Amino acid sequence: MAEQSTEGGLDSPAQQPGTVAARIRAAMEKLSTKERQVARAILSQYPAAGLETTQALSELAKVSGPTVVRFVARLGYSSYREFQSDLRHELLAKTASPVTLEPLYDDSGTTDSFRSSALGIFQSGLTETFKDLPESELEKAFELLSNTDLTLHLVGGRFSRILAENAELNLRQMRGGVHYYRDTREIMTGLVGFTRKDCLIVFDFRRYQADTIAMARLAREKRAQIILLTDPWMSPIAEVADVVLSARVEAPSPFDGFVAPMAVVETLIAGVHKRLGASARERMLRLDEASSRIETGT
Template sequence: MDNDPVAARLGAVYPELPPGERAIVRVLLDDYPFAALGSLRALAERAGVSPPTASRLFDRLGYGGFADFQAAVRDGARDRSRLHEFVAHVPGARALGAPGDAPGTRVLAGSDPVTAAGTSGARSGAEAGDGVISALARAAEDLRTGLEGTLASLSEPLLDAASAVLAEARSVWALGGPLSELAAEYLIRQLASLRPGAHRVPDSAQARARVVLELGGSDVVVAYDFRRYSPAAARFVAAARARGARLVLVTDAWESPLAAQAEVLIRLPREAAGPIAPLAHEIAVTELLLVATAARLAPARRLADLDALTQTL
């Protein structure tokens, strides 16, 4: 989606927009391109703003109205995941023995593809190798740039505030979306070594209901929420907040709809999207949160006991 000119334009102007127009952009990018293909009224209702507010956004972007904006979306939108988009830009990807190769192609470990056509296989193998090297270099540069931006955005006061919440809470419950749940799982696995009462939010509705039933003002939910934002995470957070639980939110540059409810908001910069997904950046944030929390808890005795018990079990 980042290669789509309309989506890129929406992301670029987002920081400069007033709140109502930001809400429209969040809806558009959360469900791109489909959110743009209905009526203006439906789009405004999803964003919780008036149709005139939505119209002002498209005027600001230089379109001759919502219909022109929709036409641009239809022309440029690609309904593809970041993984699909990344793979599609690797030259010679099909020369590596994937389905659809020419008859007679085979791949030998440690060698170029060999075909019945002789040296043509060697040429295609070399082209594919060049493409893979180019793709790896591009991906590495994207990761490097994104990580630098992510780390620069994490100020000491922000990490201090987040670590205070994680250290002082009676219990900590973490959850994420389809991919960001891996960062939530990592947080809990490490945090459980530092302090008691660290849990991953369970998957089933019944188990989540039992968790919410016990939550109160001394408990904390850590949510990782990135486009496309998770409706299930939003439902759990809403129920937890209704019981008084506090929220630490890790999200992207466009901000999860949960941002307004967060006591501590960690917003990754736009560059942190990564070549395929922002998981590496989420883990980097989590690492720093764990370091800051460990500094507050001084858990040396707990970790020593944990190591000793691990040896006996």
């Protein structure tokens, strides 16, 4: 890794957001016009374009070879080789599974050290997640989720469906037009009728599911809005999403954890509640009254 900041660029890669794509997006406003062309070329064919030679990438971006070299320097890398090394490590991380991941917990044997180790891992994940959440993406998510002219459709993967279900249970208390689907098969009937009046909220984490990706692409073809919650390595759905929110998934066990992703969901719920204001409170009151009548049989 580069040890010093590049003049006019970002800090060294170790001090920046988790993925190369995130670093590129963070640097975008500081780049020159030609450097932005390199950035967009990489993001449009991510990460494959960044693994090409400097000559091939310069041809794709329609810039000179030295511009490509200056671009990676602006990201804080000391060389193009170092930049590509990070991309390769990222590819390995994207395909990691509980079988290949090593547990992060303290293996010293004491319960106290185990507890402290777990707490540190979760605290770090939460801190890094919220530090890297772009304000503009959060604002757009709040706007879409609180727009009652849109019908919301929430779906997750094999494990991430718990995030989708939690979000739906809370959202439907504050507004109408909210639907949860256990898997892509359940959403297919409605998906064919999607329009720009529909918003798909999809949860997709590493070892990304092919059917979930295909579903999101079909929703984009139908001109639906798309909000994606994913991990730092980014589901391919990011290519077609209107809003991309990433959360860290480190956990003490070899399984990806949802502490930070759930915190992002709770933040979205709070933001929608604030946006909807009195209408959300009135709906919650009506639901509470209806629930009481049903429970008491009155």
